Amino acid sequence: MKRGKNYQDKFKLVDRSRLYDLDEAVETVKKTATAKFDETIEAHIKLGVDSRHADQQVRGAIVLPHGTGKTVRVLVFAKGDKATEATNAGADFVGAEEMVDKITKENWFDFDVVVATPDMMGVVGRLGRVLGPKGLMPNPKSGTVTFDVAKAVADIKAGKVEYRLDKTNIIHVPVGKGSFETDKLHENLSVLLEAVKKAKPASSKGTYFRSITITSTMGPGIKINPAKV
Template sequence: MANAEGKRYRTAKEVVDEQEEPVSLMQATELTLQTATANFDESVDMDLRLGVDPRHADQMVRGSITLPHGTGRDVTVLVLASEGKQEEAEEAGADYVGLDEHIERIQEENWLDFDVVIATPDVMGQVGQLGRILGPRGLMPNPKSGTVTMDLAKTIDEVKSGKIEFRVDQSGNLHTPIGKASFSAQELYENAKAFLTEVVRLRPPSSKGLYLRSVTMSATMGPPIRVDRSSVLTEAR
């Protein structure tokens, strides 16, 4: 099995190696699908290296966007809210709804069987104690990403429909899933364009020099495909 997987990767890499220069965004989506040869529906990810220093608060790049064609995966949502808002969350399709019992379970059992946490502002004093657990995993509710809100129904619908959150890491990198190998090239292209447009829009005013330093796209088991930065800036307008 390992040899078969290695052979598939080498074959895929040969396809990419034929492209001596970075390719356009549309070409990248086509090559990504061409090199997604695993026997499961691979995730398609974008990796960006940005010219920012996240150690400075004014150079933090963080945001969210609802992808035009979703992410292609089921999203498990935990809502932490007071009793008066829990029924709304349940009716909107949240997978887990509650407050004290879920906070206790996360703290005592390290329970993390969810992809997104949404909380109402009135319970953030209690939710704040989960910062050390949820924060490093990018799961902590935050007003900037829209996951601290009183409009639970709208937010749950957005998350379930393909809203993603992204945040630059300490080295200035962004790693974000933008779809699945079962998507068409056009669908991946439109998702990628929407994501890149938002990242470019969020460029911190204090960021000097080259902002988009590198852009790559890849399937889970495929090699990275370099995307031409100038074409990205043209597309992301």
């Protein structure tokens, strides 16, 4: 596929044959984020595990110290006092059965994250076929199935991100925006890598971090030396 001049100019900034140190990689990715909009900076981490095995799953959630730079819309399934807590904490949408109808009948998806109290999972379970493929199904491991809805909403609004393996054993996570200062991007990325490192399954053998790449929305990938992480 033929790339435009802007992409080619960005490509020249990156030496594809080398592995960058973390500091230099972050500085370089900022130079490639030159689009007219504020590009998202993403990390792509390939791990030496096999996601087909239950004991080699890598999944969790962390609050990035400087957030993602994105405004996240939160839907909470809760009733009574917990619904009030969620609203007071800043949830964008709060409800119960009526939200199931809105999603299924109106094809409504104006939200980015779903939180539910454990007693509401029977209701939310009806949405498994539509929320699951979109990666929106609440999960206890990511802290989105909880009675502490106020903390869940606050964490998500503050920059909480979920990380999990895809079918090719790669984790894809946004770590900020091109407008972020270099040190803030560096800290966000370092916190993510440390969390993934701590989540290493006991059954994982050999090299854990196979490759680490960061990229801006419209830019080329920049490979980080995994041996120095």
